[in-house]
Amino acid sequence: MSIFDLTIAQASAKLAAKEISAVELTTAYNDAVAALNPRLNAYITTTPELALEQAQAADARIAAGDATALTGIPIAMKDLFCTEGVRTTAASKILEPFIPPYESTVSAKLKAAGAVTLGKANLDEFAMGSSNITSGYGPVENPWKRAEDPDAKLVPGGSSGGSASAVAARIALAATGTDTGGSIRQPAAFTGLAGIKPTYGRCSRFGIVAFASSLDQAGPMARNTEDCAILLNAMSGFDEKDSTSAQREVPDFTKALNRGVKGLKIGIPAEYRLEGTNPEILALWDKGIEWLKAQGAEIVEISLPHTKYGLAVYYIVAPAEASSNLARYDGVRFGKRVDGVDLIDMYERTRAAGFGPEVKRRIMIGTYVLSHGYYDAYYLKAQKVRNLILRDFTQAFEKVDAILTPTAPSAAFGLGEKMDDPVTMYLNDVFTVPASLAGVPAMSVPAGLNAEGLPLGLQVIGKHFDEETVFAVSAAIENAAGFSALPELRAK
Amino acid sequence: MAYMLEGRTGAWEVVVGLEIHAQVISESKLFSGASATYGGAPNAHVSFVDAGFPGMLPVINKECVAQAVRTGLGLKAKINLFSRFDRKNYFYADLPNGYQISQFEHPIVGTGIVEIELQDGTLKQIGITRLHLEQDAGKSMHDQHASKSVIDLNRAGVALMEIVSEPDIRSPEEAGAYLRKIRQIVRYLGTCDGNMEEGSMRADVNVSVRKPGEEFRTRCEIKNVNSVRFVMHAVEAEAMRQIEVWESGGEVVQETRLYDPSKGETRSMRSKEDAHDYRYFPEPDLLPLVLEQSFVDELAAKLPELPDEKRRRFCDDYGIPFYDAGVLVADQATADFYESVAKGRDGKLTANWMSGDFFAAMNRTGKSIENPPVSAADFGALLDLITDKTINGRIAKDVFEEMVETGKAPAAIVEEKGLRQVTDTGAIDAAVTKVLADNQDKVAEYKSGKDKLFGFFVGQVMKAMQGKGNPALVNEAVKKQLDV
Numbered sequence: 001m002s003i004f005d006l007t008i009a010q011a012s013a014k015l016a017a018k019e020i021s022a023v024e025l026t027t028a029y030n031d032a033v034a035a036l037n038p039r040l041n042a043y044i045t046t047t048p049e050l051a052l053e054q055a056q057a058a059d060a061r062i063a064a065g066d067a068t069a070l071t072g073i074p075i076a077m078k079d080l081f082c083t084e085g086v087r088t089t090a091a092s093k094i095l096e097p098f099i100p101p102y103e104s105t106v107s108a109k110l111k112a113a114g115a116v117t118l119g120k121a122n123l124d125e126f127a128m129g130s131s132n133i134t135s136g137y138g139p140v141e142n143p144w145k146r147a148e149d150p151d152a153k154l155v156p157g158g159s160s161g162g163s164a165s166a167v168a169a170r171i172a173l174a175a176t177g178t179d180t181g182g183s184i185r186q187p188a189a190f191t192g193l194a195g196i197k198p199t200y201g202r203c204s205r206f207g208i209v210a211f212a213s214s215l216d217q218a219g220p221m222a223r224n225t226e227d228c229a230i231l232l233n234a235m236s237g238f239d240e241k242d243s244t245s246a247q248r249e250v251p252d253f254t255k256a257l258n259r260g261v262k263g264l265k266i267g268i269p270a271e272y273r274l275e276g277t278n279p280e281i282l283a284l285w286d287k288g289i290e291w292l293k294a295q296g297a298e299i300v301e302i303s304l305p306h307t308k309y310g311l312a313v314y315y316i317v318a319p320a321e322a323s324s325n326l327a328r329y330d331g332v333r334f335g336k337r338v339d340g341v342d343l344i345d346m347y348e349r350t351r352a353a354g355f356g357p358e359v360k361r362r363i364m365i366g367t368y369v370l371s372h373g374y375y376d377a378y379y380l381k382a383q384k385v386r387n388l389i390l391r392d393f394t395q396a397f398e399k400v401d402a403i404l405t406p407t408a409p410s411a412a413f414g415l416g417e418k419m420d421d422p423v424t425m426y427l428n429d430v431f432t433v434p435a436s437l438a439g440v441p442a443m444s445v446p447a448g449l450n451a452e453g454l455p456l457g458l459q460v461i462g463k464h465f466d467e468e469t470v471f472a473v474s475a476a477i478e479n480a481a482g483f484s485a486l487p488e489l490r491a492k
Numbered sequence: 493m494a495y496m497l498e499g500r501t502g503a504w505e506v507v508v509g510l511e512i513h514a515q516v517i518s519e520s521k522l523f524s525g526a527s528a529t530y531g532g533a534p535n536a537h538v539s540f541v542d543a544g545f546p547g548m549l550p551v552i553n554k555e556c557v558a559q560a561v562r563t564g565l566g567l568k569a570k571i572n573l574f575s576r577f578d579r580k581n582y583f584y585a586d587l588p589n590g591y592q593i594s595q596f597e598h599p600i601v602g603t604g605i606v607e608i609e610l611q612d613g614t615l616k617q618i619g620i621t622r623l624h625l626e627q628d629a630g631k632s633m634h635d636q637h638a639s640k641s642v643i644d645l646n647r648a649g650v651a652l653m654e655i656v657s658e659p660d661i662r663s664p665e666e667a668g669a670y671l672r673k674i675r676q677i678v679r680y681l682g683t684c685d686g687n688m689e690e691g692s693m694r695a696d697v698n699v700s701v702r703k704p705g706e707e708f709r710t711r712c713e714i715k716n717v718n719s720v721r722f723v724m725h726a727v728e729a730e731a732m733r734q735i736e737v738w739e740s741g742g743e744v745v746q747e748t749r750l751y752d753p754s755k756g757e758t759r760s761m762r763s764k765e766d767a768h769d770y771r772y773f774p775e776p777d778l779l780p781l782v783l784e785q786s787f788v789d790e791l792a793a794k795l796p797e798l799p800d801e802k803r804r805r806f807c808d809d810y811g812i813p814f815y816d817a818g819v820l821v822a823d824q825a826t827a828d829f830y831e832s833v834a835k836g837r838d839g840k841l842t843a844n845w846m847s848g849d850f851f852a853a854m855n856r857t858g859k860s861i862e863n864p865p866v867s868a869a870d871f872g873a874l875l876d877l878i879t880d881k882t883i884n885g886r887i888a889k890d891v892f893e894e895m896v897e898t899g900k901a902p903a904a905i906v907e908e909k910g911l912r913q914v915t916d917t918g919a920i921d922a923a924v925t926k927v928l929a930d931n932q933d934k935v936a937e938y939k940s941g942k943d944k945l946f947g948f949f950v951g952q953v954m955k956a957m958q959g960k961g962n963p964a965l966v967n968e969a970v971k972k973q974l975d976v
Binding site for chain 1: 549772
């Protein structure tokens, strides 16, 4: 058994038993990063020395009997989390020279728990994308390959594509992600990982470079549901620096994993059976239903009637907020500046040079939908429909405990595919966006492989602040699926 | 008589509404913990939140909310238990986030009423439309470097209250009185220092003109006027300009203008076509602001007495005229000083002395009510000496001057200089007899009908007694001896 085969729970046990040291574990991962990252491009910035220092501190902590479940565990930090003293780019050229003098709350909590940070994971620029091809630092390669065509490079999904690729290729034991419309769940599905977007407000957004404030949530991506639960335990909690974070007790999510699904009512939304959906995806969904039924869950047909408006609402609300959130990148105080003849000229040159095409597109869409004369027709209408989508979920959760759907409409696709027009790309988010709009927790769990040998995920959606049921249902699927496939391209 | 401007085509009425930006008195800024104090080295009071760094989030400062509610209560306005923040988006170098957090659709304070008093004593009510909380921007300076502009973000994020009036104001005088009244109220409440020179209070002035009885015509907004006098001038200058435009067959266009105090005129800043599209939308980083009624009630219970109420109470409690009470309540410190002296004494006497010798001495010596020319205790002691007839009013004036000069207590001065009033009728009679004997010719004139000479005799007697004679007794004695 290789050191890379260890999950967080297993590595933690071995660290506690002093069978391995944190320095050993981190060194192995540092070496793996050095070997594979040049190809995968999963990290924008690697910090091997810092990781080693943190590992040494972790060993001291373990020796002192002061360890947590994450002490000495090497992870990748999505490069959207500001990290004090370590460059934070949001995968944008406009932040290329930016080294934050402060730490995000979530990364600070993970550091405080003793986690070791291997580096800053690549992503779509400002988390805008579903394939990681919009990164200003080059696309990320998915370590998974089509059986028939192992040379074709596939995307890891996005926007947390670097996190996904790093964990799947085992150049990180786990990773942080952020999810605005599916940015944790879709890449998790594309790379055979578990990943959860918790309830909006569960994790602090303080120090996370904002994309769409009313949707952004941090969450973990890991080998399995247990590792996700361990990470989420550390990442969650009220933060007075984020007014939208929830003042709620954080339960021990690991305790929910073995609850089972007996007696739980699982909703199957009719509206997610989209015409033209890949039959393999539908077949996997049916399998998931059977697994849960076999474990004692009751399957309930439900309706989420406004699902079909989800994407349209999302692609109005998210760009609207983004257009405002990204106004601060003006070259005046930090990040890139391109001088101009006057202030306006400097703004234009700086933003033209600093932002990539997808970011520019969304800023323009967002500016448009908020403009005088269009606000009511677009933004206001979208907010109203968003409320209806939330009501769909609220009503459904009066009848069921959790909802099961596919995570994404396809498996990972090739780099350069689905590039014809942005809308094709946006369709990737069709199953993940509604939960984001409603703010409810949702998890993707690997459930099988398609005919090409690529992983597929199922999504479990829960009630507000009921991540525990999400974990319980996800773990039940995980157990039944027995997903154990690995990409060939990985640290061994 | 209503204020009208005479044009070639007849009389025009002026219609004015004010948007007053009042900087909130608070330790820290509206959404960050950075200090909100004025001054300091450039960019010394700036947090990462104020500077709009990536990942920074606003957190509402409860004290600023309380200040806005206090102000709303002081304006007799409706407090909205539900309000919400919105983003007002525009690019400028001293606006770090590229948006200002403000309240657009749901302000914290709704409609209210303010009473103003005009020169002729007329009282008029001006409606308040709303008050909302918002962040201030930083400061750009373009004269510090040959080719660069420099930015100071100390002010960025400091809380402002924007107080919007109804278009109820009808003259420059009313505009000035309204602005002064708002300033008086916020100073009483301690919610804004009202210092217009430092920019902690400034006004956007909306002006239009119309023929009497007409609907409102197009208005122009004059931005950032920073003194009461300039507001009054700007209203008049802008009204005259608009009348000229209408009367020469033109049309006033809605636009933003600037007032130039050196030229006494307004000039166009940007037209409606160039107006920003602020793309307001609800601030997603903040939850709606929901207040408990108990929170409002608690603030209301602890609200200080406001100038209008204080003025009426002074009239009732101290029996002084409405006008005098208005002078005394002009600011809280003066009112407090007056009251600490007047309490348990003759309120009228106190008021007369304050508006007379006391203010005169204060102005002459360049002192202030906070650092008065004589202390309230000494001032009161002096009035007591008058009341108990130890000294008369004439001598009291000298004692007062001596107090201002030396800081000594009045009783000490009276003793030292032997200024006690003479009430010994024997001594007074003797003095009268001597004066009449010395002025036999005048006595004859008096007796032949020159009544006015009575004052002369009294004056001579007082003079002979070094001013210490009890005036009533002197009067009486003169009368008695003359009328023999």
